[in-house]
Amino acid sequence: MRRATTLLTNMRRIIKLYDSMLKPVCEHYDLTLMETTIISFLYNNPGKDTAADIVELRMLAKSNVSQAVESLIQKSLLYRTQDTKDRRKIHLSLAEKTKPITQEIERVRERFRERVFQGFSEEEENLVVQFNKRIAENIKLEGERGENR
Template identity: 55%
Template sequence: MVKSTEMWMGLRSLIRLYDKMLKKVCTEHDLTTIEADVISFLQNNPGKDTAADIVELRGLSKGAVSKAVESLIRKSLLERMPDTEDRRRIHLKLKPEAKPVTEMIDDVRREFLNTVLEGFTKEELEEHTRFFQRMFDNTLRELERRGR
């Protein structure tokens, strides 16, 4: 069994590697890491398109997300869209000008996955998926039990 310290160190290493790989997107497109995170999140989570969604699901601070959203709007990569039913709710939408950034983020994601999953068989990857899904289900069930 993996020791908890090794597991946490391994997870942090994965995140650190992805962040390092994402840096080239930031450098090429003059973005902060948070701005790239916001773009990536909106690109990959249809229907989760408010600043509150980003804060909750990515675990970023409200202030950091707010600052990144304002900057991305100034850079013409993002726009605000009022909700048709609840005017207090504001949706964030990537503009067509963000396409080169989203394409590069896709390339980084593919490179990252190819790197960290190198050498795994199809069967191992399927087992990995089942393992993590069960772990995530257990986690969500326990969070519900504890009242999130």
């Protein structure tokens, strides 16, 4: 297999593994994968608290995020607050009752990390993280170049 194919295949497998590990959380709390993803995002990204932040940083469809945010608000798991300086901007915050959900998501994330890095030394794991950051920077630069072409 070519390097690019292997890289893309591994990325998809990593995402599928993580999603499959999250499914029991979704089932336990009667949430969709998108709703669970939004709760996880808001929990792990303080200061990035708008639907636009979620769409941009997680590269998710705006319509899917909007639908899931509405559902979470209806379930009283999420609150909406209008920005005091820019009325068009709406901040999202997790309700206190999401705490058991976020704790379970954190346990899943740790098990996921352990599985993905099984057999890696701490130094090797740190190298993978560094390489991943460099890949992300290269992708971001390429995206910026594409916008300027």
